[in-house]
Amino acid sequence: ADLSTTVAGVHLDNVFFNASGVWCQHEEELKALLESGSGSLITKSATFEHREGNPSPRYLPLPGGVGSINSMGLPNEGYEYYLNYAKQFDYTQAKPLFISLSGLSLADNVKMVTAFVEADLPCILEVNFSCPNVPGKPQLGYDIDAMDAALATLAPLIKKPFGIKLPPYFDIAHFDQVAAVVNKYDNLAYVTCINSVGNGLAIDLDTETALIKPKDGFGGLGGLMVLQTALANVNAFYRRLPNKQVIGVGGVVSGKEAFLHILAGASAVQIGTQLKEEGPAMFDRIKKELQEIMEKKGYKSVNDFRGKVKTL
Numbered sequence: 001a002d003l004s005t006t007v008a009g010v011h012l013d014n015v016f017f018n019a020s021g022v023w024c025q026h027e028e029e030l031k032a033l034l035e036s037g038s039g040s041l042i043t044k045s046a047t048f049e050h051r052e053g054n055p056s057p058r059y060l061p062l063p064g065g066v067g068s069i070n071s072m073g074l075p076n077e078g079y080e081y082y083l084n085y086a087k088q089f090d091y092t093q094a095k096p097l098f099i100s101l102s103g104l105s106l107a108d109n110v111k112m113v114t115a116f117v118e119a120d121l122p123c124i125l126e127v128n129f130s131c132p133n134v135p136g137k138p139q140l141g142y143d144i145d146a147m148d149a150a151l152a153t154l155a156p157l158i159k160k161p162f163g164i165k166l167p168p169y170f171d172i173a174h175f176d177q178v179a180a181v182v183n184k185y186d187n188l189a190y191v192t193c194i195n196s197v198g199n200g201l202a203i204d205l206d207t208e209t210a211l212i213k214p215k216d217g218f219g220g221l222g223g224l225m226v227l228q229t230a231l232a233n234v235n236a237f238y239r240r241l242p243n244k245q246v247i248g249v250g251g252v253v254s255g256k257e258a259f260l261h262i263l264a265g266a267s268a269v270q271i272g273t274q275l276k277e278e279g280p281a282m283f284d285r286i287k288k289e290l291q292e293i294m295e296k297k298g299y300k301s302v303n304d305f306r307g308k309v310k311t312l
């Protein structure tokens with residue numbers, strides 16, 4: 001079965017890659033992704049300056065395989081590290097490179113975007129509007145007018161097709177309002193849904209203590225327990241953005257959830273929590289599982305069922 005796809009005009013041999021932030025902060029991790037069964041790779045969201053991020057423990061899987069909580073706090077090497085990585089990247093091999101930018105201000109995003117545009121590289125830029133873990137920094141994705149204003153500045157600068165990383169929304173009116181903004185920008189080629197479900201609180205019964213240290217234990221939720229919210233956001237934007245694509249992320253632990261994301265409308269599928277727990281060998285497992293499901297159902301390509309979720 002054919003798992004290949006196209007996102008923002010570039011070809012991926014298969015739909016799978018890492019969720020930004022997982023296995024992608026340093027070039028050794030990115031090398032492991034290049035050597036894995038993934039179809040692409042995306043870098044850790046970059047800020048203008050290097051950041052240590054929040055104090056540990058700042059990531060933990062939750063008991064029973066239900067998911068994870070993280071309050072990493074945007075640790076990254078600073079955007080020049082990823083610019084240099086993108087400059088030396090071998091674009092003749094099969095995997096396209098996505099670069100995630102998450103400036104702490106619009107001015108920082110402008111400076112980082114300008115540097116990447118001047119370098120004129122084949123990598124695809126993705127602007128992260130949804131980091132929930134920087135104390136004092138509200139998510140732009142939840143301030144729709146501010147996100148619109150940022151896009152009004154950034155889209156013309158980027159010129160080429162680019163994407164944005166969105167937080168989960170939970171209200172139909174918000175799907176409508178965000179889609180109306182996204183549809184204004186022709187070169188905004190795709191949205192990646194969802195980022196972690198912000199500011200959950202995991203508490204240990206025995207110690208009666210929050211699991212992670214930052215922000216009194218408040219952090220973004222990921223993994224299987226956010227699957228249905230992820231599917232809703234993928235399908236809501238798939239229905240509302242006819243000339244754009246949706247990359248699905250959230251709750252993918254096997255070929256089954258990947259199949260559901262594509263059925264909901266995803267053109268590609270990212271994996272965070274499960275990749276963090278299993279490592280890059282996971283991609284070979286999940287590709288096989290998706291192919292088995294497709295073969296059992298008689299689908300030859302992911303294009304045969306993308307967005308074809310039925311309703312009652």
Ligand SMILES: O=C(O)c1[nH]c(=O)[nH]c(=O)c1I
Pocket residue numbers: 021045070071072073074075102128130131132133134195196220
């Ligand atoms: O805490 C983080 O670094 C982080 N964590 C997330 O769950 N999503 C994000 O976009 C980011 I930038």
